[in-house]
Amino acid sequence: MTESTLAQRLLAGDRRALARAITLVEDDRPEGWELVREIYPHTGGAAVYGFTGPPGVGKSTLIGALTKARRQQGRTVGVLSIDPSSPFTHGALLGDRIRLTEHFLDEGVFIRSMANRGALGGLSEAALQAALLLDAAGRQEVFVETVGVGQAEIDIIDHADTIVLVLMPGSGDSIQALKAGVMEIPDVIVINKADHPLTDTMVREIRGVLSLANLDGERAGWRVPIIKTEAANGRGIDELVGKLDEHREHINREGEIDARRRRNLRSEVLAIATARMRRRLEEEIAEDTEFQRLLDEVVHRRLDPASAATALLQRGAQSGAARHDLSAS
Amino acid sequence: MTESTLAQRLLAGDRRALARAITLVEDDRPEGWELVREIYPHTGGAAVYGFTGPPGVGKSTLIGALTKARRQQGRTVGVLSIDPSSPFTHGALLGDRIRLTEHFLDEGVFIRSMANRGALGGLSEAALQAALLLDAAGRQEVFVETVGVGQAEIDIIDHADTIVLVLMPGSGDSIQALKAGVMEIPDVIVINKADHPLTDTMVREIRGVLSLANLDGERAGWRVPIIKTEAANGRGIDELVGKLDEHREHINREGEIDARRRRNLRSEVLAIATARMRRRLEEEIAEDTEFQRLLDEVVHRRLDPASAATALLQRGAQSGAARHDLSAS
Numbered sequence: 332m333t334e335s336t337l338a339q340r341l342l343a344g345d346r347r348a349l350a351r352a353i354t355l356v357e358d359d360r361p362e363g364w365e366l367v368r369e370i371y372p373h374t375g376g377a378a379v380y381g382f383t384g385p386p387g388v389g390k391s392t393l394i395g396a397l398t399k400a401r402r403q404q405g406r407t408v409g410v411l412s413i414d415p416s417s418p419f420t421h422g423a424l425l426g427d428r429i430r431l432t433e434h435f436l437d438e439g440v441f442i443r444s445m446a447n448r449g450a451l452g453g454l455s456e457a458a459l460q461a462a463l464l465l466d467a468a469g470r471q472e473v474f475v476e477t478v479g480v481g482q483a484e485i486d487i488i489d490h491a492d493t494i495v496l497v498l499m500p501g502s503g504d505s506i507q508a509l510k511a512g513v514m515e516i517p518d519v520i521v522i523n524k525a526d527h528p529l530t531d532t533m534v535r536e537i538r539g540v541l542s543l544a545n546l547d548g549e550r551a552g553w554r555v556p557i558i559k560t561e562a563a564n565g566r567g568i569d570e571l572v573g574k575l576d577e578h579r580e581h582i583n584r585e586g587e588i589d590a591r592r593r594r595n596l597r598s599e600v601l602a603i604a605t606a607r608m609r610r611r612l613e614e615e616i617a618e619d620t621e622f623q624r625l626l627d628e629v630v631h632r633r634l635d636p637a638s639a640a641t642a643l644l645q646r647g648a649q650s651g652a653a654r655h656d657l658s659a660s
Numbered sequence: 661m662t663e664s665t666l667a668q669r670l671l672a673g674d675r676r677a678l679a680r681a682i683t684l685v686e687d688d689r690p691e692g693w694e695l696v697r698e699i700y701p702h703t704g705g706a707a708v709y710g711f712t713g714p715p716g717v718g719k720s721t722l723i724g725a726l727t728k729a730r731r732q733q734g735r736t737v738g739v740l741s742i743d744p745s746s747p748f749t750h751g752a753l754l755g756d757r758i759r760l761t762e763h764f765l766d767e768g769v770f771i772r773s774m775a776n777r778g779a780l781g782g783l784s785e786a787a788l789q790a791a792l793l794l795d796a797a798g799r800q801e802v803f804v805e806t807v808g809v810g811q812a813e814i815d816i817i818d819h820a821d822t823i824v825l826v827l828m829p830g831s832g833d834s835i836q837a838l839k840a841g842v843m844e845i846p847d848v849i850v851i852n853k854a855d856h857p858l859t860d861t862m863v864r865e866i867r868g869v870l871s872l873a874n875l876d877g878e879r880a881g882w883r884v885p886i887i888k889t890e891a892a893n894g895r896g897i898d899e900l901v902g903k904l905d906e907h908r909e910h911i912n913r914e915g916e917i918d919a920r921r922r923r924n925l926r927s928e929v930l931a932i933a934t935a936r937m938r939r940r941l942e943e944e945i946a947e948d949t950e951f952q953r954l955l956d957e958v959v960h961r962r963l964d965p966a967s968a969a970t971a972l973l974q975r976g977a978q979s980g981a982a983r984h985d986l987s988a989s
Contacts, residue, residue, distance in 0.1 A: 364966050371964035387805075448846075484906045589959070596965060601945075603969035605938040612933060613776060629925045630918070635700035637693050638933035 336365075338369045344407075344469045346440040346441060352468075353443055356460040367460050370467035377409070377466035378579055379473045389523040393562040393571075394474045400572050401472050402439055411472035412444040413458050413477040413487055441470060455604055459599055460489045464486030491593045492588060493578045495519045499535075500527035516541070518555065518578050525559035534559070553581050559645060612643070621646065666819040667698045673736075673798045675770060675815070679796075682772055685789040696789050699796035703919075706738070706795035707908055710820030718852040722900075723803050724892040729901050730801050731768055738799030741773040742787050742806040742816055770799060783934055787816045788928055797964045819924045821917060823909045824848045827866075829856035845870070847884065847907050850900060856890035863888070882910050950975065 340348035355363030382390050391412070399407045445458055458475070465473050477487055488494055496517035522533055534557050541555060556574050560567030582588040618624040625642055628634035634642075669677035684692030711719050720741070727737045776788055787804070794802050806816055809980050813969040817823055825846035850861055862884050870884060889896030945951040954971055957963035963971075 353828065355712050368964045372961045375961050448795055463964075476811065484859045560848050593955065593959050597955055599965045600958065600972065601938070601941065603933065604941060604972050607969065607973065608937045608941075609934040611928070612930065612937075616930075626922065626926055626929065630922050631928065632701045632704050635697045635792075636928045637932050638697055639929045640936065644936065 332337065338366055341366070341370060341464065341468050342373055344440065347443060349464060351442070353445075356464065357445060359457065363460065363595060366481045367463055371463065373462050374466040377470055377473045378493075379462060379466070380575065381488035381494045382474060382476045382497055383488045384492070384497035385518070388497050389562050390476050390497050393497060393521065393523055394476055395570065396522075396562045396565055397474065397566045397575075398440055398562075399565075401566055402437065406471040407439045407469060408441070409465035409467065409468070409473045410440070410442045410443070411458060411461055411473065411475045413475065414591050418473045424610050441465065441468075452551045455487050456603055459490055463492070480539045490599065492582060492591065493518050493575060495521060495575075497521045497523055499524040499534070500529040500533045516555065518553065519571075519574055520555060521560055522557060523562050525563050525567065532557060552585060553578065616643070649657045667695055670695070670699060670793065670797050671702055675767065678770060678793060679772070680788045681793045682714060682774075686774060687784050688786065692789065696792055700792065703792050703795040705801055706744045706791075707822075708791060708795070708804065708820045709904065710817035710823045711803060711805045712817045712823070712846070713826035717826050718891050719805050719826050722850065722852055722889065723805055724760065725889075725891045725897045726803065726893055726901065728894075729897055731766065735800040736768045736798060737770070738794035738797070739769070739771045740787060740790055740794065740802065740803045742772070742804065764848045767832065770794065770797075772802075777890045784816050785932055788819055791819070819928065821911060821920065822847050824850060824904075826852055828851045828863070829858040829862045830854045847882065848900075848903055849884060849886045850889055851886060851892050852889050854896065855890050855919055859888060862868070866966060881908065881914060883944055 337348055337352065341352050350427055352363065352366055355366060357363075382394060384390055398410065401408050443461065445461065462473055462475060475487060475491060489583050494517040496519070498520065500522060520535075520537060524529060537557055556568055558574055560571055577592065580590065624644065625634065625639045629636055629639050665766060666677055667680065675758065681692065681695055684695060686692075711723060713719055719760050723739055727739065771788065773967050774790065790803055804816060804820060805848040825848070827849065829851060849866060851859060851866075866886055886898050887896060887903055889900055911920065951972065954963065955970045958965055960967050
């Protein structure tokens with residue numbers, strides 16, 4: 332199978348081609364990058380939603396319920412799970428049930444998990460490429476799920492058109508993270524497992540946090556809605572679907588989607604460039620006795636880490652072709 | 661005040677010099693880097709402990725109790741809080757009490773918070789430099805506190821000699837994150853707020869997780885202890901102090917501390933070098949019309965992000981002196 336036919340099959344919506352393509356980008360294979368280059372002109376059609384929130388709040392169940400609703404509307408769905416605690420990734424270890432089982436045989440649903448491992452930045456890069464592949468393969472709705480407290484996870488979610496924060500009542504961790512500004516302010520907040528006595532207290536707390544941050548009013552014409560759901564039995568899902576559609580209409584109408592995508596693509600280009608520079612640097616020093624000598628100096632407190640970094644970058648400059656090679660990797 | 665006298669005053673343990681020095685590195689001022697270069701030969705004496713765990717488990721209270729215990733032993737203490745939800749940082753906003761109040765007038769205790777904001781990597785860099793400054797200023801015990809789920813926070817904590825994970829009973833979020841491997845396996849696990857009926861259940865759960873990860877036995881001669889504390893009333897603190905001392909003796913005896921510090925300093929040098937390359941790249945493109953043109957191509961789906969990154973790095977290589985300039989910034 333040549334890459335050209337892989338791209339053609341992907342663009343035709345072939346599931347096996349899609350699976351193979353995502354593996355290529357996940358493994359950071361040159362063919363993967365080449366493929367994304369080839370299919371990129373056919374992207375931009377999907378509605379991309381990012382779901383973030385602590386483990387255990389029911390993000391997977393919620394995405395399962397949304398998938399069902401979108402399928403009933405006749406739309407195709409792609410799910411990308413970057414949550415290492417997700418049942419898609421680690422189900423057996425966690426003893427959780429696989430909640431999307433009912434969709435596994437539906438050709439209109441493509442589910443893929445990616446492990447949150449490897450070099451920092453590496454996963455974000457791969458996940459963004461995978462989202463492009465789902466988009467090019469004609470998935471109309473793309474749901475990206477992460478545990479949303481780390482910077483790398485937030486970077487991924489930031490690239491969605493609509494950002495959904497999922498919380499549950501009685502979870503102090505979650506709301507404190509929101510209070511503390513660890514999480515970006517999302518476009519939509521969902522309180523799942525809302526059949527809990529503390530649900531309304533939590534709604535008030537969140538309103539309070541948004542108010543402190545001066546976000547209880549409208550931000551660019553959009554007031555962040557707080558939706559109560561019980562994803563396990565489908566309650567509140569219709570309302571959530573309605574709000575997601577409303578947000579999409581809003582960003583389309585205001586032209587905000589172009590500004591978002593431009594900003595996100597800018598940071599994506601920079602992130603890829605930085606990751607390559609770092610990888611190149613790591614390769615350069617891997618078997619470099621001069622770097623080992625520098626490091627000895629640092630360990631013995633004769634040279635500080637920043638000066639060692641300066642020396643390292645200076646050597647790279649002197650070796651001349653170094654930075655040129657970078658661009659080819 | 662010249663930098664030389666600032667360094668001298670810092671090395672003499674002057675608190676105002678220490679505060680000023682940390683501000684310099686936090687603001688990423690060249691004098692800050694120069695200062696760290698100057699004092700670096702005098703570092704390496706402090707025992708550095710990293711505390712991680714979700715917001716709300718009582719890390720600050722625990723560090724307050726440990727501070728008290730160490731002061732009773734006559735040792736000086738430095739506290740560096742990188743937790744954006746910490747009462748040191750956002751006390752008023754969160755409505756939390758400042759739990760270290762009793763130490764504010766003690767000359768032997770220096771407390772400093774750093775906000776988890778700004779460029780990725782920027783805070784890690786600054787926090788590591790700040791820890792060196794506390795060390796050089798003669799603080800014998802350095803406690804570094806972060807919300808430990810993100811990669812940037814984990815990077816900071818990784819540089820400690822002893823890593824302490826703080827959890828509380830009944831918090832599903834925390835143990836799921838540990839299960840999922842989001843958190844590195846720590847050297848010591850503390851279950852705070854242990855006056856809770858679910859405490860012993862949680863101890864069993866954690867033992868189970870460690871067992872699944874084949875870490876219930878000894879790892880390099882060290883079995884991860886699980887300590888129950890009630891930091892608010894001091895219960896369990898003596899036992900924790902004992903275990904921290906035991907771990908320190910262990911890593912000193914096994915020579916593990918040298919291996920740890922070498923590995924950590926290596927990644928610190930690389931992180932600083934990478935951050936500089938990225939900053940330089942950002943500066944290069946800030947007012948660069950050619951980059952804006954590239955970005956337009958990406959936005960209009962004519963050029964994919966990875967190819968744009970390649971073009972960006974190639975231009976850098978052609979501009980020749982680019983990488984040399986890097987090393988001087």
